[in-house]
Amino acid sequence: MRNGTRRRLCVLSTATALMLAALLASAAAALANAPIPPIAGLTSPTHPDPAKWYANSHPSFFWQPAIGAAAYSWALDRYPASTPDMISEAGGFGFAAKADFATGFEPYSVAVGDLNGDGKPDLATANFGTNSTSVLLGSGTGTLAAKTDFTTGSFPQSVAIGDFNGDGQPDLATANAGSFTATIVLANAAAPGGFAPIPDFVVGSQPASIAVGDFDGNGQQDLVTANYNSNNVTVLLGDLTDGAADTASYGTGTSPASVVVGDFNGDGKQDLATANNGASSVSVLLGYGDGTFAAKTDFSAGDGPFAVVVGDFDSTGWQDLAVADLNTDTVSILLGYGDGTFAAPTAIGTGSVPIALAVGDLNGDGLQDLAVANRFSNTVGVHLGDGSGGFAARKEFATGALPTSVAIADFNGDGRQDLAAANYSDSTVSILRNTTPDAAAAFGPRADGTWYFHICATDGVDFQGPVSHLAVNIDTTRPVTRGLAAASVIRGRTAKIKYQIDDARPGAPTAKVTIKIKNSHGKVVKTIAAGSKAVNTALAASFKCTLAKGKYSFFVYATDGAGNVQSKIGSNRLTVK
Helix, strand or coil, rough: CCHHHHHHCCCCHHHHHHHHHHHHHHHHHHCCCCCCCCEEEECCCCCCCCCCCECCCCCEEEEEECCCCCEEEEECCCCCCCCCCCCEEEEEECCCCCEEEEECCCCCEEECCCCCCCCCEEEEEEEEECCCEEEECEECCCCEECCEECCCCCCCEEEEECCCCCCCEEEEEEECCCCCCEEEEEECCCCCCEEECCCCEEECCEEEEEEEECCCCCCCEEEEECCCCCEEEEEECCCEEECCCCCEEEEECEEEEEEEEEEEECCCCCCCEEEEECCCCCEEEEECCCEEEEECCECCCCCCCCEEECCCCCCCCCCEEEEEEEEEEEEEEECCCCCCEEECCCECCCCCCCEEEEEEECCCCCCEEEEEECCCCEEEECCCCCCCCCCCCCCEEEEECCCCEEEEECCCCCCCCCEEECCCCCCCCEEEEEEECCCCECCCCCCCCCEEEEEEECCCCCCEECCCCEEEEECCCCCEEEEECCCCEEECCCCEEEEEEEECCCCCEEEEEEEEEEECCCEEEEEEEEEEECCEEEEEEEECCCCCCEEEEEEEEEEECCCCCCEEEEEEEEECC
């Protein structure tokens, strides 16, 4: 099986290679000349309402990252319709050069989890060539500790992470294509990051993929394997730590190479989907919630599907599928209807021999993207989703030789999703750190008045997208209050207090006014909430005076529409006779 697999996945004729190179060059040219979309989601967190004035002279702006943008260019000025120059203020979406870390021989699969409970993502690989799984503990800074290997069955082709004995510690499970078994490697609670294998479970012929779920709803995690040679899946229920699991098999399409768990009909019960390498189809098996499954329903995919993942690519809340089509260098997108059925597939181009997929938000726009391990391109291709089921042309990032699996996690704790690729030929895992900048710009103090922020996406060379504009109104000038004249009133009659609010900002229409009257000891004896009053004009506040006879003082306070509090409190005398 091992040599046969290599022949299937690693041999290209010269003519095919030349054709592939031409297609890749054509795709790259098309991407370079692709139209650049406008910026979406442009807002100012410091000045959220463009119609209001704010006592904040440090404006900042946020936008959704533009699909396909290599960089952004922006300007902040007094003109409402400027176009930024081509000097890029910030780079666009991208990843740093790979950093490689040694694994066991021929890693075929990689999975991410917190394996030692320190809150930082770690990695586990299934090492096809050494019958082992490697654990590489993460530092939280983007680096990985040296591997520790644990024995599995022969030719492990897939690894998954779950808590199989309910002790709160993540365990490992592998699908062993050579021994037709599944291995569970239990975490050692006394030694975080340590594991110990237990006896293997017999499954179908040549299990190529393994996934974790709770198929009977009892709160314990179960396993399922996709069995490439026996054209079925094996479900393992029960206590997976004592060798007494209940097993059952269900038919799939020909040569299932991958299995995933989802809820495709929205009934709250876990279902299965397989990518059928020999049938150009996806099989969906709806779960009954008791550990059993209905007979498969097949849906078309591309030629030679080898991996399948679950996502919500059109933002409907219904689960969709993405399938890596090994023989056509495409990914098929099957949008779900929410009832267990799927629309006809649409294809997006990939690198050479797409063999594995992962789903995540890689550019921080809140939409689901795809990462594709392109085995013969030695790359991971990133396809940014548009939230309606479509994807931008891919960007490819170099990995080690023959990447066979890809995973997504934030390995350096900066809030951005990074990539990990298992490199079969190099016996390494590559970490690609996400270098996409925050979709934000901030500025220092600006003078009072209306400012305009202009931004566009660029391709980093000589193409700009449409310019988006946003106005912010800045007012840091404090109003000044004046008590225009002393007041005198006979007790029991109406008193009139004259005052004025001066504000130098042009167009400042009103200010919120409060007047406080204090006795000779400085105690407030009456408060008048005058409300919003026009500025730069003489005003008066009247009230029926019930104060005791004597000498008082009144004080005028004001807050303008931007939130500036008066710089000087106006005051004068009030005499009650």
